[in-house]
Amino acid sequence: MEEKELFTVSIYTENNIGLLNRISAIFQRRHINIESLNTSASEIEGVSRFTILVNMTENQVKKIIGQIEKQVEVIKAYYHTDEDTIYQESCLFKVKSDLLFEERQIQNIIKDSNARIVTVNKEFFVIEKSGRRNEIELLHRELSVFGIMQFVRSGRIAVTKDEMKITEMLAAFNN
Amino acid sequence: MEETLSVKQKKYLEQPKERISGSEAIVRCLLGEGVDVLYGYPGGAIMPVYDELYKYQDKIHHVLTRHEQGATHSAQGYARISGKVGVAMATSGPGATNLITGIADAQIDSTPIVCITGQVPSHLLGSDAFQETDIVGISTPVTKWNHQITKASEIPEVIAKAFYIAKSGRPGPVLIDITKDAQFEEFDFQYKKCEGIRSYNPVPTVEDSKLKEAAELINSAKKPMIVWGQGVILGKAEEELKAVIEKAGIPSAWTIMGASAISTSHPLNIGMVGMHGNYAPNVLTNECDVLIAIGMRFDDRVTGKLDEYAKQAKVIHFEIDPAEIDKNVKTDVAVLGDSKESLTKLLPLLNANSHSEWLQKFKNLYAIEFDKVIKNDLHPTKEGLTMGEVLNEINTQSKGEAAIVSDVGQHQMIACRYAEFNTSKSNITSGGLGTMGFALPAAIGAKMAAPDREVVAIIGDGGYQMTIQELGTIFQTKVPVKIVVLNNDFLGMVRQWQQLFFDKRYASTELVNPDFVAIAKGYYVNAKRVTKREELASAVEEMMKSKDAYFLEVCVEKEDNVFPMVPSGASVSDIRLE
Numbered sequence: 001m002e003e004k005e006l007f008t009v010s011i012y013t014e015n016n017i018g019l020l021n022r023i024s025a026i027f028q029r030r031h032i033n034i035e036s037l038n039t040s041a042s043e044i045e046g047v048s049r050f051t052i053l054v055n056m057t058e059n060q061v062k063k064i065i066g067q068i069e070k071q072v073e074v075i076k077a078y079y080h081t082d083e084d085t086i087y088q089e090s091c092l093f094k095v096k097s098d099l100l101f102e103e104r105q106i107q108n109i110i111k112d113s114n115a116r117i118v119t120v121n122k123e124f125f126v127i128e129k130s131g132r133r134n135e136i137e138l139l140h141r142e143l144s145v146f147g148i149m150q151f152v153r154s155g156r157i158a159v160t161k162d163e164m165k166i167t168e169m170l171a172a173f174n175n
Numbered sequence: 176m177e178e179t180l181s182v183k184q185k186k187y188l189e190q191p192k193e194r195i196s197g198s199e200a201i202v203r204c205l206l207g208e209g210v211d212v213l214y215g216y217p218g219g220a221i222m223p224v225y226d227e228l229y230k231y232q233d234k235i236h237h238v239l240t241r242h243e244q245g246a247t248h249s250a251q252g253y254a255r256i257s258g259k260v261g262v263a264m265a266t267s268g269p270g271a272t273n274l275i276t277g278i279a280d281a282q283i284d285s286t287p288i289v290c291i292t293g294q295v296p297s298h299l300l301g302s303d304a305f306q307e308t309d310i311v312g313i314s315t316p317v318t319k320w321n322h323q324i325t326k327a328s329e330i331p332e333v334i335a336k337a338f339y340i341a342k343s344g345r346p347g348p349v350l351i352d353i354t355k356d357a358q359f360e361e362f363d364f365q366y367k368k369c370e371g372i373r374s375y376n377p378v379p380t381v382e383d384s385k386l387k388e389a390a391e392l393i394n395s396a397k398k399p400m401i402v403w404g405q406g407v408i409l410g411k412a413e414e415e416l417k418a419v420i421e422k423a424g425i426p427s428a429w430t431i432m433g434a435s436a437i438s439t440s441h442p443l444n445i446g447m448v449g450m451h452g453n454y455a456p457n458v459l460t461n462e463c464d465v466l467i468a469i470g471m472r473f474d475d476r477v478t479g480k481l482d483e484y485a486k487q488a489k490v491i492h493f494e495i496d497p498a499e500i501d502k503n504v505k506t507d508v509a510v511l512g513d514s515k516e517s518l519t520k521l522l523p524l525l526n527a528n529s530h531s532e533w534l535q536k537f538k539n540l541y542a543i544e545f546d547k548v549i550k551n552d553l554h555p556t557k558e559g560l561t562m563g564e565v566l567n568e569i570n571t572q573s574k575g576e577a578a579i580v581s582d583v584g585q586h587q588m589i590a591c592r593y594a595e596f597n598t599s600k601s602n603i604t605s606g607g608l609g610t611m612g613f614a615l616p617a618a619i620g621a622k623m624a625a626p627d628r629e630v631v632a633i634i635g636d637g638g639y640q641m642t643i644q645e646l647g648t649i650f651q652t653k654v655p656v657k658i659v660v661l662n663n664d665f666l667g668m669v670r671q672w673q674q675l676f677f678d679k680r681y682a683s684t685e686l687v688n689p690d691f692v693a694i695a696k697g698y699y700v701n702a703k704r705v706t707k708r709e710e711l712a713s714a715v716e717e718m719m720k721s722k723d724a725y726f727l728e729v730c731v732e733k734e735d736n737v738f739p740m741v742p743s744g745a746s747v748s749d750i751r752l753e
Contacts, residue, residue, distance in 0.1 A: 014374050018311055018321070025316045066498030072320045072340055075374040173373040 218266025221293030247277020252620030268306030319347030344377025406470015612641030
């Protein structure tokens with residue numbers, strides 16, 4: 001049996017209502033759990049970019065890429081391993097303001113983890129941290145001792161070390 | 176900006192624009208795509224379009240089916256026999272959801288159809304309005320593309336895209352949902368066909384290096400075998416395939432969807448592969464040294480147990496859809512591209528050959544199959560009528576020129592095994608989805624697209640009753656389809672499985688049937704019932720000679736089984752003859 005591993009799937013698409021549904025259905029139909037999903041603008045004007053993190057075998061991910069690229073409004077889809085990409089997640093913690101003054105240790109934790117205080121008011125303050133999943137999980141563990149009012153983590157975003165030849169592809173169509 | 180426009184674009188912009196309603200635009204777009212007939216059912220949210228269809232009835236023929244499912248299957252039948260795009264129309268809500276079975280069928284069998292649905296006015300979207308349903312959401316997994324229009328100005332471009340997507344590359348169904356306010360809205364209309372979409376590359380380029388690799392493998396093969404599928408028909412590559420087969424002398428089999436691309440009487444045509452296919456091509460799939468798959472997708476009903484499918488062979492896959500490469504069967508050489516182009520370029524690279532010893536093996540196995548199965552199916556000596564002898568009679572009287580539209584089940588397997596075909600696009604059946612109820616409405620569409628051809632629907636007594644109401648469409652439109660119901664008072668295929676794998680526990684497979692002849696006559700369709708062998712030939716003759724629609728019920732042996740059979744989960748070479 002081929003081993004499962006984490007793959008970052010990057011999909012360049014036209015910006016269209018319904019495409020998210022179409023793409024997620026491809027995973028759902030094959031009973032594949034999406035670890036995280038992010039959609040955003042891309043480096044090309046008018047072209048969206050999906051970044052999907054999945055845990056599966058390389059054989060499976062190849063087939064999934066084929067099914068994704070088959071969708072009319074998908075321009076190109078790629079898959080990459082962690083080694084091929086520079087990737088980050090980002091998160092927000094909402095914590096009671098009292099703690100910031102009563103528990104001096106929190107300030108050290110924030111400093112050591114390279115997190116950033118986004119806002120502070122009388123009731124709460126918000127910490128933002130971007131980094132790898134394990135860094136965020138470590139920060140979560142450290143802060144949970146003091147009580148976290150709210151926590152949220154974004155999906156993975158990633159850029160590849162190698163060039164994506166997408167711009168040339170689009171230029172070729174326009175000619 | 177002006178300077179960057181091509182001559183074509185300038186010409187387009189110079190065309191006079193007309194101020195018309197969205198609904199009129201829809202009809203004008205259909206005319207722009209050459210649509211002469213569409214199948215549908217009116218209702219609240221699509222009424223403005225029907226009002227326009229009324230005005231344009233001398234230019235475009237709307238066929239009122241008796242159920243929206245029938246509209247999609249008719250559109251499919253129309254598309255399958257003609258190669259053109261079939262069109263179906265329905266209202267919102269239940270009208271739209273009733274299209275889904277036909278859309279799913281068209282998706283899995285790569286049939287180009289465009290479905291247009293009405294939708295509640297845009298200000299009511301998401302409000303659970305009367306007959307509102309999220310048909311774009313529902314149809315997403317079973318369409319090649321779908322889109323909702325909320326502004327009249329989107330109509331020309333979206334419909335042009337719909338037709339382009341439906342028929343290009345690997346064809347498929349497209350659904351366009353149009354809100355009622357967009358149908359009423361007036362705008363400046365102009366129509367231009369779609370010529371390309373930047374995110375969509377329907378036909379991959381054929382790589383010469385891959386063709387060369389494929390040709391070398393084929394030329395070096397001692398025991399090559401071709402399995403072709405519907406890709407040959409969709410690519411209009413029948414002549415090119417025939418030339419390849421004849422030059423290289425390769426025994427060639429077909430999938431159910433590929434049937435009729437090459438004449439069934441061709442000496443190198445070795446029959447159907449798959450669960451109820453012919454004995455020789457199934458057994459020898461596991462003996463060939465090079466397996467050449469052309470425009471087929473290694474469906475599980477074709478391959479049987481994948482781990483034991485053609486493991487000894489090098490596999491070459493000619494295919495237009497990159498997602499099919501290595502999906503089920505790992506290929507040694509994949510030649511992407513259009514089948515006509517690939518086979519045209521392949522031909523000069525092939526050495527002339529004849530694999531007569533290898534071909535003889537197929538003939539020997541055919542002799543075994545004939546003795547054990549075919550003889551008894553086609554020329555039975557027992558009292559009860561067999562499905563096979565009915566097909567045999569139709570073959571004899573039509574001289575292999577009829578288009579056979581089959582439903583799903585035992586009769587379908589018999590029809591596909593035994594129908595003789597001299598013309599391509601003559602086997603219209605629900606292959607991938609296995610949709611009971613497909614044949615009757617599909618036959619309507621097929622006959623309307625090809626009025627000069629004899630269209631014979633072969634249907635079981637179960638599937639017939641799933642869309643039997645389309646007899647009303649046949650009567651109203653006077654479309655002269657020939658309908659044969661092979662009645663065994665059972666859901667025969669399920670009963671066969673119950674007999675073989677569930678110790679004859681016939682759970683809910685016995686049908687207590689109505690008087691089918693009386694029902695047909697109730698719809699003013701000429702009808703006859705045959706229960707004895709001596710009545711069969713004259714009844715088939717009467718049916719074939721009829722200028723009008725004709726219904727023939729043949730009461731066949733109740734508990735006959737279809738053989739050969741590759742049991743579910745078994746290897747193709749473990750095919751059973753009894």
